[in-house]
Amino acid sequence: MTHAPPGYVCSEDGTRADVRTAPWGCPLCGGPWDLDFTPDPDAVLEPSAGPNSLWRYGPVLPLPGAFSISLAEGHTPLIPLGERIHAKLDYLMPTLSFKDRGAVMLVELARRLAPQRVVADSSGNAGTSVAAYCARAGLDCEIFVPEGTSEKKTEQMRAHGAVVRVVPGGREAAALAARKEADAPGVFYASHVFNPYFLHGTKTYVYEVWEEMGRRLPEALVVPVGNGTLLLGAALATQELARRGVRPPALIAVQSEAVAPLAEAFAAGADDAAPVEQRPTLAEGIAIPAPPRARQILAAVRASGGTFVTVPDARLREAQRDLARRGFFVEPTAAACWAAVSPTSPTDPLQGRTAVIPLCGAGAKTGLAP
Template identity: 90%
Template sequence: MTHALPGYICSEDGTRADVRTAPWGCPVCGGPWDLDFTPDPAAVLEPAAGPNSLWRYGSVLPLPGAFSVSLAEGHTPMVPLAERIHAKLDFLMPTRSFKDRGAVMLVELARRLAPQRVVADSSGNAGTAVAAYCARAGLACEIFVPEGTSEKKTERMRSHGAEVRVVPGGREAASEAARAAADAPGVFYASHVFNPYFLHGTKTYVYEVWEELGGRLPEALVVPVGNGTLLLGAALAVEELARRGVRPPALIAVQAEAVSPLAQAFAAGAEEAAPVEQRPTLAEGIAIPAPPRARQILAAVRKSGGTVLTVPDDRLQEAQRDLARRGLSVEPTAAACWAAVGPAAPGDPLQGRTAVLPLCGAGG
């Protein structure tokens, strides 16, 4: 039985495209695609009856029919960090990052489209995740990374069989190189920023929180934000669950103080974020000076009644040490949310609300 794949739609100008023939971005404005897909709120949602992976939420995912790509991703546990605050341990994902949630969706989509090769761009976790799932699916994979990417990260990508292309320049140069390669015939661009199927994978993070809390959500979801793929996935899930009668939480975005275009735009009341300077920070994973989905991120945070917080590197370091003293060893970027709302945070950023935050990446 052949199942139709939901098509792409541009939120800026309404352009539509078929997934099987679409370019990597909107041909009119060049922006990222959204997905023409809304789950039926009447569809049965019984995750406990499904597989022990994020495919347990198949009834609300945009890839119908049987899936074949999986590394038993998802279903990660939550542990208490402080009174009213829980951490969700996404460092227990197969490649230690929430990016597995989106990568498995992109690679399952690619498997169905049967390209000659898959290309992606990344400076770390997303590239590793795409490489791992392509290896699982038997797809040829090529990852474009900016010069200066750590050898530890590029070696992990190569270990999964990916060809790694080091591009002179920064993160945007790697993206441009990947997009140029994606224009060739027979190539699927597994972009965690431009392809909306990725967001429908990351939304399973919130469905798992909902399941683990017995059919409800906390009063706030605290999320690290660079390109915003976890926050936008969270916003999708919150909206979908609200149609099922679940009370929506506030979305609290956290940025590195050194590179915080969204925080600046939010404070100014702007609908779009102006690009900022790429400055050094320990939170490399969220140091994105010009996120392509900035307008969507800002709108989602405002709609939820949330806010955008920033953390300086010294507080981030202390938060990372504090988590380690609690038995949780995570990479610096992953400590950003704890730095923003934990004991060392100034004031009461959560305003007494219950909250869940993600921890991903191991050590380092």
């Protein structure tokens, strides 16, 4: 018997919807969906017995039954990067970014819903991931990107067979164009921000850290934050693992100093973030002036006992080069966490704690920051 995937629920007003018929966002408040799904903490979780992909965590993932979409994503190396810091090399994923974790979940869901086409918006990495997995699934795909998106990333999308729509303006303009298209019949909106299945893919990052560290977690997880998809996935995983008796870490969120609405809201003690100006920054992947899940991100960081850190472009540039000299060539956005916690950082958000940072995007996608 085929079971329906878990449904959506709005955290703001409690609206519920079936994934097979739901609009892309809550029809009452217009906000992003959460998922009506909580894994059984008593379910046997033996990832080493599963496939060599993130589907090894099947007992805690929301899609029931057999999966068919995979590029052997996940299970990326955890490498020492200092006395108390490890780096998780998610830039070694199939499309060279951590976004594959969420994209494989979205596209597996889309495959089951059988839309006429898949639409997404992205500043680069999420779009390349969705395009690749749609190619794997045989689904038509259209990606909306803001002008100025890295040509290497749009070339990758087109290579996977996606139609790329370049939208004048910034990241929000591309999102609005995609959402307008998402209202058309037969369209599945593979939004890495509005669709919570993406977050249940990114949470596997933390499950892998837990597995690789001998079924424990570090004292802190340092995460770059724009729309917050990795941080919110990490929060889901730490909550789920806490029910299994695993001590949860503090979540340390890193933003670009140029575009830091969440860090500013956190410092002010606010529950939500006011939009900020879209300013240029090397960390284009986290330059989000109005994150739709701001309230959830702020609440998750506070609940964990964590904090926010901002880094200027000069530190990003220095951190990217320092990582390269250590053997890790990542894009500037992926260097943000090292910029925040490296020994040369002007602040010490770790305060002696053990930590894991993600190296989430390959430098081959952008080159070295000028």
